[in-house]
Ligand SMILES: N=CN[C@@H](CCC(=O)O)C(=O)O
């Protein structure tokens with residue numbers, strides 16, 4: 001057993017249930033686990049000592065929603081959108097064509113590069129989705145490649161009905177052979193329940209089959225307009241419903257109802273459906289921000305994620321998402337950090353492992369080149385990520 005003490009921290013924000021903040025602090029790591037946190041003056045001895053030079057520490061980001069297995073470029077679509085064009089689900093087909101023609105080597109190389117960018121930005125736990133294959137062989141290939149790089153993989157065969165294919169036939173394929181082929185590589189299944197993608201009946205079919213296959217469920221819902229996505233997610237006990245831009249009172253009540261058996265003070269009980277807000281996507285598609293403030297006030301557990309993908313949100317910067325959530329969505333800095341760490345972990349069902357700095361949790365820690373975590377929003381657009389530790393090992397940045 002080896003111990004490492006990170007000391008001389010100006011501030012530690014733990015992202016625990018009480019949003020505990022400790023000034024002049026230190027963190028002790030035993031192998032890959034946090035074994036002690038407290039005032040630096042009281043710190044135990046350790047085999048190795050790291051002087052954090054008055055930096056602030058917080059948990060590594062848990063990015064619970066990305067689409068990183070892709071090739072090609074859609075910057076022209078983005079430029080057209082900035083000139084007034086509306087975002088439509090059909091853009092997915094452009095990336096699908098480019099991704100299908102990329103070799104395993106190229107797709108892996110591209111994915112590794114994106115995962116490294118995320119890590120350098122402080123993301124220590126990463127989910128990604130398939131969904132640019134849209135055929136049995138391609139979806140299985142993308143799932144297999146993703147499973148070699150990221151922490152959790154989500155099957156999103158139900159992203160778009162490929163051109164020239166009958167919607168019902170394609171949904172049957174997703175729920176049958178495709179699901180069977182990807183299942184060994186994935187943890188979750190997702191469906192894009194939206195106008196131009198999958199309707200309520202088709203989404204229901206995908207969720208039913210995926211649940212039967214033993215996968216955790218997620219839904220892309222209420223992104224481009226109001227619709228049945230949120231209600232379906234709650235009805236099926238999905239772990240998250242993501243986007244949530246267009247919610248009515250019944251949607252918010254349904255989400256809040258799903259958390260009734262959860263005690264936020266002890267973070268115990270039966271978890272409901274996390275509402276995942278994607279502020280970088282909202283900006284890039286010129287959609288209204290998801291009502292994160294209202295959801296929190298209603299008692300809903302929320303997550304913030306990057307939704308890094310070539311169509312709607314080509315950034316993996318969780319710091320940018322946190323700053324935007326504070327500046328534009330009226331979350332406090334503590335609420336935004338918790339949503340981007342513990343909230344993401346809850347959405348992925350890994351909250352006992354990562355997402356907060358607590359004794360017994362994996363030592364996924366990012367240090368900021370700043371004395372307080374408030375600088376994440378106070379200095380928006382600045383790259384403040386310093387050394388990043390994953391399972392107690394320095395994996396990015398410099399001491
Ligand atoms: N909304 C569906 N899927 C992605 C966008 C995919 C694309 O346009 O390529 C999203 O989460 O925004």
Ligand SMILES: [Zn+2]
Pocket residue numbers: 065066067220307
């Ligand atoms: Zn998405």
